[in-house]
Amino acid sequence: MELARLDNLLLELTDSERAYRAGAHYDWSDALGQGNQADIDGRFIRKIGNPTLALHQEGMPEGLSIVRNSRFNPVPEHVHDYVEISYVYRGRAPQIVNGAPLMLAQNEVLLLDAACPHAVGELGEHDIMLSVIISRPMLRRSLEQSLSPTSAVSRFLLNALTDETDHRGHVHFHTGGSRRVRRYMQEMLCERLDPTPASPQIVSRLFELLLVELMQSYEAGLLRSDAPALPSAQVAAAMGYIERHACDCALDDLARHLHLSPNYASALLKRQTGRTFMQLVQEGRLARAAALLDAGATAEAAAREAGYANMSFFYKKFAERYGCTPAAYRQRFPR
Incomplete structure (x- = not known):
């Protein structure tokens, strides 16, 4: 039509x-x-x-x-x-x-x-x-x-x-x-x-x-508004930013993005989600790595793309989150 x-x-x-x-x-x-x-x-x-x-x-x-x-x-x-x-x-x-x-x-x-x-x-x-x-x-x-x-x-x-x-x-x-x-x-x-x-x-x-x-x-409207946003809306905006920038996200950058102080942004996330800023960043990085593994990337490539320089640390955190090694996670479904 x-x-x-x-x-x-x-x-x-x-x-x-x-x-x-x-x-x-x-x-x-x-x-x-x-x-x-x-x-x-x-x-x-x-x-x-x-x-x-x-x-x-x-x-x-x-x-x-x-x-x-x-x-x-x-x-x-x-x-x-x-x-x-x-x-x-x-x-x-x-x-x-x-x-x-x-x-x-x-x-x-x-x-x-x-x-x-x-x-x-x-x-x-x-x-x-x-x-x-x-x-x-x-x-x-x-x-x-x-x-x-x-x-x-x-x-x-x-x-x-x-x-x-x-x-x-x-x-x-x-x-x-x-x-x-x-x-x-x-x-x-x-x-x-x-x-x-x-x-x-x-x-x-x-x-x-x-x-x-x-x-x-x-x-985007929340960030343009001069009126104070509700905490739930601020958290939604914060979590969206962390998801997009998990590989290189810093608390100061997030605070500037939300027009908040770093201390307030950190306390708000902890109070509303029960997790610290770094815990949320780690979740975002691991989710990014898991998606790359699903797409066929090697563990080393997935770690690098997700922002991990220390492979031992990446293996430890990945196993804590998914209960298996990156290689085992990648081999769940034959390609």
């Missing part, structure tokens, strides 16, 4: 939108059914969307679907039984999230956990907002695929995803200038609107790439 055709399809008015523009009002009670509410801090909030229906869509992988929000029809405060990503393809989308106003601009993304109360203001004729609906298992699988299994950032995000108990969180990704976010969303939409037998696999990979871009954008 050509992108010009995609734009035209998204801008076409549906019969419902014509009715809303003429003054008709959608009866949300019809969509809710009986007892379809959630107790959020003693308030009963509408629960909208049937996950059984919402997470099955032609051309999409199981557990992921994309819908375009109706224009001229504001959506009252509500929650879901699934994770939702709101994306503004064109224009803007006024929202209220956890009681606070939020304006989502073109090409920006809002990640909403299942029990996060939110409302969507009225969209104009040229405002196109899409909702990517994701089951928690689908999001977990995508995170596991989009980041290295040995990635500290991956572990951190997966823990945050599964350990949170009330699921009321949200993240606003300021990705207005990201060409990748727009391109990945456009390609997923093309597969959705003109599906082929390969569309579910293509969309799965595109969604994984979208997550990578969102995480990179979020970390």
Whole structure:
């Protein structure tokens, strides 16, 4: 599908939108059914969307679907039984999230956990907002695929995803200038609107790439912000830096990257992860060496690439981490 055709399809008015523009009002009670509410801090909030229906869509992988929000029809405060990503393809989308106003601009993304109360203001004729609906298992699988299994950032995000108990969180990704976010969303939409037998696999990979871009954008935004970041966000940024620079990472470099003092950065990592800066660096180096061994590198080459000058020290640390020698690790699977 050509992108010009995609734009035209998204801008076409549906019969419902014509009715809303003429003054008709959608009866949300019809969509809710009986007892379809959630107790959020003693308030009963509408629960909208049937996950059984919402997470099955032609051309999409199981557990992921994309819908375009109706224009001229504001959506009252509500929650879901699934994770939702709101994306503004064109224009803007006024929202209220956890009681606070939020304006989502073109090409920006809002990640909403299942029990996060939110409302969507009225969209104009040229405002196109899409909702990517994701089951928690689908999001977990995508995170596991989009980041290295040995990635500290991956572990951190997966823990945050599964350990949170009330699921009321949200993240606003300021990705207005990201060409990748727009391109990945456009390609997923093309597969959705003109599906082929390969569309579910293509969309799965595109969604994984979208997550990578969102995480990179979020970390970059934390480092540009003048506002103090939450400790959990600072740790995510720190662990991402350690993963990328494990082979030659120094605490002073990390502290400068995060705009923190070395002592505070070291204490923050220890408090939030239970491991020292050097322990995290060693984990990153050993993970890098293991990946090189998996790719067929010799122990000496893997050690050198991972930043180890002392082979005896490398053998000792590798055995402590993986329970075998580098040679035995390399020979696990015949080539």
